Amino acid sequence: TLPSVRLAWEDGADAVEIDIHQTRDGHIVSIHDADTKRVGGVDRRVDEQTLDEIQRLDAGAWKGPKWRDTQIPTLQAVLETIPVGKMLVIEIKCPLSVLPELERVLDASGKRSQVMIIAFDYATAVAAKRRLPDVPSYWLYGFSAGERLEYGVKSNGDLIEMARKGGLDGLDVKFSGLFDKDFVGELTKLGMK
Secondary structure: OHHHHHHHHHHHOOEEEEEEEEEEEEEEEEEOOOOHHHHHHEEEEEHOOOOHHOOOOOOOOOOHHOOOOOOOOHHHHHHHHOOOOOOEEEEOOOOHHHHHHHHHHHHHHHHHHHHEEOOOHHHHHHHHHHHHHOOOOEEEEEEOOOHHHHHHOOEEEHHHHHHOOOOOOEEEEEEOOOOHHHHHHHHHHOOOO
């Protein structure tokens, strides 16, 4: 929500991370869940609702009276809050069909140089990098058995090679994975973070 993003900036955060989904009518909103049940009390998927329907929901009441009447914000509204010298990390949690609208919103904001993209879906991270080559794009990877199976990752080398082949800027990996000094060194050697 905008109050949480603004609080992070006020507290001196270097970056804020948000998740995005796309509404039925094509708008990008900042919300973690794929539906609005937890934060808005309506058990419907974000992609089944229009922006108008989403913004009629009270996304703050569940947190406490102080946040009553807080809306689920658009990406545009979140971008407007970014101070000079700070970064917004955008996690894409919806289909990669969001990319044309994401590019349009970033360009309209004038803050394209202040964002980076992360995604658990490899194809989404790679497509984002290809569409927005100047925007850093990182593949989120949690070292789970399901991910290893889905992507055929048998070693850190496989993971690094996929990031390299995808033209990604690096990896955003779970701290508890098979991640060590050698892994970081190998990424660095290839110019990735």
